Amino acid sequence: xxxxxxxxxxxxxxxxxxxxxxxxxxxxxxxxxxxxxxxxxxxxxxxxxxxxxxxxxxxxxxxxxxxxxxxxxxxxxxxxxxxxxxxxxxxxxxxxxxxxxxxxxxxxxxxxxxxxxxxxxxxxxxxxxxxxxxxxxxxxxxxxxxxxxxxxxxxxxxxxxxxxxxxxxxxxxxxxxxxxxxxxxxxx
Amino acid sequence: xxxxxxxxxxxxxxxxxxxxxxxxxxxxxxxxxxxxxxxxxxxxxxxxxxxxxxxxxxxxxxxxxxxxxxxxxxxxxxxxxxxxxxxxxxxxxxxxxxxxxxxxxxxxxxxxxxxxxxxxxxxxxxxxxxxxxxxxxxxxxxxxxxxxxxxxxxxxxxxxxxxxxxxxxxxxxxxxxxxxxxxxxxxxxxxxxxxxxxxxxxxxxxxxxxxxxxxxxxxxxxxxxxxxxxxxxxxxxxxxxxxxxxxxxxxxxxxxxxxxxxxxxxxxxxxxxxxxxxxxxxxxxxxxxxxxxxxxxxxxxxxxxxxxxxxxxxxxxxxxxxxxxxxxxxxxxxxxxxxxxxxxxxxxxxxxxxxxxxxxxxxxxxxxxxxxxxxxxxxxxxxxxxxxxxxxxxxxxxxxxxxxxxxxxxxxxxxxxxxxxxxxxxxxxxxxxx
Numbered sequence: 173x174x175x176x177x178x179x180x181x182x183x184x185x186x187x188x189x190x191x192x193x194x195x196x197x198x199x200x201x202x203x204x205x206x207x208x209x210x211x212x213x214x215x216x217x218x219x220x221x222x223x224x225x226x227x228x229x230x231x232x233x234x235x236x237x238x239x240x241x242x243x244x245x246x247x248x249x250x251x252x253x254x255x256x257x258x259x260x261x262x263x264x265x266x267x268x269x270x271x272x273x274x275x276x277x278x279x280x281x282x283x284x285x286x287x288x289x290x291x292x293x294x295x296x297x298x299x300x301x302x303x304x305x306x307x308x309x310x311x312x313x314x315x316x317x318x319x320x321x322x323x324x325x326x327x328x329x330x331x332x333x334x335x336x337x338x339x340x341x342x343x344x345x346x347x348x349x350x351x352x353x354x355x356x357x358x359x360x
Numbered sequence: 361x362x363x364x365x366x367x368x369x370x371x372x373x374x375x376x377x378x379x380x381x382x383x384x385x386x387x388x389x390x391x392x393x394x395x396x397x398x399x400x401x402x403x404x405x406x407x408x409x410x411x412x413x414x415x416x417x418x419x420x421x422x423x424x425x426x427x428x429x430x431x432x433x434x435x436x437x438x439x440x441x442x443x444x445x446x447x448x449x450x451x452x453x454x455x456x457x458x459x460x461x462x463x464x465x466x467x468x469x470x471x472x473x474x475x476x477x478x479x480x481x482x483x484x485x486x487x488x489x490x491x492x493x494x495x496x497x498x499x500x501x502x503x504x505x506x507x508x509x510x511x512x513x514x515x516x517x518x519x520x521x522x523x524x525x526x527x528x529x530x531x532x533x534x535x536x537x538x539x540x541x542x543x544x545x546x547x548x549x550x551x552x553x554x555x556x557x558x559x560x561x562x563x564x565x566x567x568x569x570x571x572x573x574x575x576x577x578x579x580x581x582x583x584x585x586x587x588x589x590x591x592x593x594x595x596x597x598x599x600x601x602x603x604x605x606x607x608x609x610x611x612x613x614x615x616x617x618x619x620x621x622x623x624x625x626x627x628x629x630x631x632x633x634x635x636x637x638x639x640x641x642x643x644x645x646x647x648x649x650x651x652x653x654x655x656x657x658x659x660x661x662x663x664x665x666x667x668x669x670x671x672x673x674x675x676x677x678x679x680x681x682x683x684x685x686x687x688x689x690x691x692x693x694x695x696x697x698x699x700x701x702x703x704x705x706x707x708x709x710x711x712x713x714x715x716x717x718x719x720x721x722x723x724x725x726x727x728x729x730x731x732x733x734x735x736x737x738x739x740x741x742x743x744x745x746x747x748x749x750x751x752x753x754x755x756x757x758x759x760x761x762x763x764x765x766x767x768x769x770x771x772x773x774x775x776x777x778x779x780x781x782x783x784x785x786x787x788x789x790x791x792x793x794x
Contacts, residue, residue: 351402
C-alpha cells in the first residue's frame with residue numbers, strides 16, 4: 173500500500189478504476205487523503221458532526237461501490253459532489269430550509285464582546301446565505317480552485333467569483349464593528 | 361476591468377502589475393474602499409486560524425470498512441481505536457499530571473533530605489515518645505537560666521521577634537510533634553480528661569533556639585514529665601490542630617465528608633442553566649511545604665484545589681472552589697496568665713465562590729490562555745481570600761495544562777486578636793472543559 177502514497181490524485185483515480193486486485197489498498201490511500209476534508213466540508217454544510225459522519229460514510233461507501241466514473245474528471249470533484257448531494261438530501265429530508273437566495277444578515281453588537289477575530293469569522297460564515305457559504309468554504313477553507321468548484325456545483329466560474337466576492341463583502345460588513353472597535357482601542 | 365475583478369485577481373494572486381497599480385491607485389484615493397479591502401484581506405489571513413480541521417471519528421472509518429468488507433490494517437486499527445480515542449487522550453493527560461506531581465514530590469523529598477543534612481533537627485526528640493511539657497514554666501526555666509517575665513503582652517511585643525523560613529518550619533515541626541505525642545496520650549490515658557493540643561513555646565525561647573537547636577533537643581529529652589503533669593487546658597483552635605492529623609481519605613470518601621465529589625453537578629443544575637452554558641473544571645495541586653515529625657516535607661499530592669466554573673461569556677466565569685491546603689499559623693495565646701507564641705501548620709478545607717477572567721486575545725495564536733482567578737470563601741477557622749494568575753496550555757480539544765502562581769490569605773481570630781497567613785505558591789494541574 174505504501175507505493176500508492178506517491179501517486180497523484182489522477183493516478184490513484186485511474187488505478188482505482190482499473191486495478192480491481194489492489195482496489196482495497198487504493199481505496200485506503202484515497203480515504204486517508206480525503207476523509208478529513210470531506211468530513212469537515214460536511215460539517216460546514218450541515219452544521220453538525222452527526223450528519224457530517226453519516227454523509228462521509230455514504231460518500232465513501234458509494235464511491236467504492238461505484239463503477240462508472242466516466243463523467244467525472246477528477247477524484248476530488250467526484251467526492252465533493254457526492255458529499256454535497258448527500259448533504260442536500262439529508263437537509264431536505266429534515267425539511268430544513270436551505271436558503272438559496274440572500275437573506276437578511278443578523279449579527280448583533282453583543283456578538284463582538286470578548287471574542288477574537290477567529291471566533292467572529294466562524295460565526296459570520298455560519299450566518300452567510302447557504303449558496304454563498306458553500307462556495308466560500310470550498311474556495312478558502314477547502315482550498316479548491318474555481319475549476320473544481322465549478323465541477324462540483326455545476327456553476328460557471330465567473331458566477332463563482334462573483335459569489336465569493338459577495339461572500340467576502342458580507343463577511344467584511346458583518347465584522348466591520350469589530351475592526352472599528354479595534355481601531356478605537358488602538359487610538360486610546 | 362471592474363473593481364470586483366481587480367480585487368479577486370489580487371486575492372487569488374493572479375493580478376498583473378498594470379492592474380495592480382490601477383487597484384492601488386483606486387484604493388489610495390478612496391478611503392472607504394481601502395478600509396473595506398484591508399478588512400477583507402485580514403479576514404482571509406485569519407481564516408486558517410479560524411478553522412481547525414476536525415478529525416474523522418474512528419467509528420465512521422470502522423463503519424465504512426465494515427460495510428465494504430475491507431479489513432483494516434492492524435496499525436490503522438490501533439491508531440484509530442486506541443491512540444485517537446478520547447479516553448486514551450484523557451488517560452495520557454491524567455498520566456502526565458500524575459507524573460509531574462510525583463516528580464515534584466520525589467524531587468522535593470530529595471531536596472529536603474539534602475537541605476536537612478548537617479542540621480541538628482529538633483524533631484529527633486519525637487523518637488523518645490516522651491511527654492514533653494506539661495508545665496510551660498518548668499520547661500521555660502530549664503531552657504533559660506535567666507527567668508524572664510512573660511506575663512504581659514507588651515513585653516512580648518517589645519521582644520521584636522523575627523523568624524527566618526527554616527526556623528518557622530522547625531517550630532511547625534515541633535507543633536506537629538506535640539500533636540503526635542498528644543495523640544499518644546489520648547490512647548494511653550483515655551481516662552484523662554481533655555488532653556491538650558497546645559504548643560507552648562515562649563517568645564524568648566523562639567529568639568534563642570534558632571541559634572541553639574542542639575541545646576533545645578537535649579533539654580526536651582531530659583524532660584520526662586508524667587501524664588499527671590498535663591493540665592487540662594481548653595484550646596479555642598483545637599479543631600485546627602486536629603485537622604493537621606486528619607487522614608487524607610477522610611477528606612475524600614467518608615460519609616461525613618462535606619465535599620461530595622462524586623455528585624454530577626451537571627445533572628443537578630442543568631435544568632436551571634441557559635442553553636449555551638459552558639462548564640470547566642480545574643484540578644490543581646498546590647505546592648507548599650509543611651512540617652512533620654520526621655522533618656520538612658514537600659506537600660506533594662496532599663493539597664488540592666477543585667474549581668468548577670460556569671462561563672457567563674467567553675471570558676468571564678463564576679464558580680465554586682473547594683480545596684485542602686496547608687496554612688502555617690503564628691499567633692500569641694495566654695495560658696494561665698502567661699503569654700505564648702504558638703506556631704502550627706494545619707491543613708484546612710476551604711470552600712468559596714470564585715471569579716475567573718480568561719484573556720483570549722493573548723499572543724502566540726492561542727498557544728496559552730492567561731487567566732486571573734479570585735476566590736472568596738471560608739475555612740474552619742476563618743475567611744479566606746485567594747488570588748491566582750496563570751495560564752492554560754491547551755493539550756487537546758477539551759483538556760489543558762494549567763500552571764500559575766497562587767496567593768492565599770487566611771484570616772483568623774485568636775483571643776479577640778486578628779491574625780493572617782499570607783503565602784505564595786506555585787500551582788499546576790488540569791483544566792477540563794465540559
